[in-house]
Amino acid sequence: MTATTTPSSTTTPSTPAPVTGERADLLIALEKQRHFLRFTTRGLTDEQAGLRTCASELCLGGLVKHVSTVERLWAEFIVQGPSAMPDFSAMTEADFARRADEFRLLPGETLAGVLAAYAEVARRTDELVATLPDLDATQPLPKAPWFEADAEWSARRVLLHIIAETAQHAGHADIIRESLDGAKSMG
Template sequence: MLGKHRHFLRFTTRDLTDEQVGLRTTASELCLGGLIKHVTSVERGWADFIVEGPSAMGDFDSMTEADFAQRENEFRMLPGETLAGVLADYDAVARRTDELVATLPDLSATQPLPKAPWFEPGGAWSARRVFMHIIAETAQHSGHADIIRESLDGAKSMG
């Protein structure tokens, strides 16, 4: 399922230039390249969480303005970034996640969630739950990408 949604997310960038994947085509701040960068970062972070626990996610309470600015940069193409580079990074993260799925001895193993306003206090997620979250995140942003692409030049991922 994750592979399917990764495919559709990548497919939205077919035949586009580096400039086009950086364009905002809707009222949101999102662009195609930025969505792929964000999904890459999310998948990387959650895979790290499975292996390393909540410390891999950072401490929300100690985030600085620079940390928040860096997170915002996930959603846009920065000078010097290319579609090929963004997709290569996504491919590397996908390979690592796929390997993790195949080699984890127990998908029910849990890690405590980091402290953040969007997580239930004292909560924990299993590796299985984390993978489901990665699938949901990828599917949701694949839909966003489809809307952005259709607004750009009328191309659709499906239909």
Template sequence: MERIWVDFILDGPSAMPDFTAMAETDFAKRADEFRLLSGETLASVLAEYAAVAHRTDELIAALPDMDATQPLPEAPWFESGVRWSARQVLLHVIAETAQHAGHADIIRESLDGAKTMG
């Protein structure tokens, strides 16, 4: 998710898939991006995540204008004609990461019973 959004900051909607043309089979293929596949290891996935985060950090440091905007791609979940600034995109990445980390924490708590927030 982070990689695609950073590409969006640089290249605009062309960096994203054409969501309006996606069929069920395309969404099924995308589902593979959310699971550990044969041949992948936890170490390789974590290394890739770290590399993506490093690239994001470099972009933030080098970006001349956090208020530069790109039009959002056509998708059922985006309002037509809306533009997001680099700042909005990065906030979206942070919010998505936090939300999914919370989901993972709920699952972990249901497995081991340990509470981290009280």
């Protein structure tokens, strides 16, 4: 997303008309958090991006992969509803193991590759936000132990969730990076 100089108007590469108002505010907030997450990976090798630097199993490359997956799934949820999400109630140990791989930089994966994939997810989400007919449109949440039963979320609430998830993981990434080599996102 390329932002103009005013916080109330942005233009995404795929939409010629400026996005304004609430949509622009959502996109600006999301891009800020994406920036902080990507910024934690600046100047790293693939090996460094795959290192665990603390008790957590998280690494920087894996965090980018995870946030990319989460954003993609929630953006698909806005359009397709719960069918876009995994059936958490039917997941097997093998499914959870594959899901855990989302938090690691696996052999053959590169930091540049996961960042490029994240950029493509971001582009598609930005396009969705710019073209979605109604931010009030709701979808029922998928069945999962962490969701309120029979709840529905509006597209707006999903976007706020994506922003919050991205911000939370950008904070995790900042701690991992500081533990790796002392670099900080701020300060």
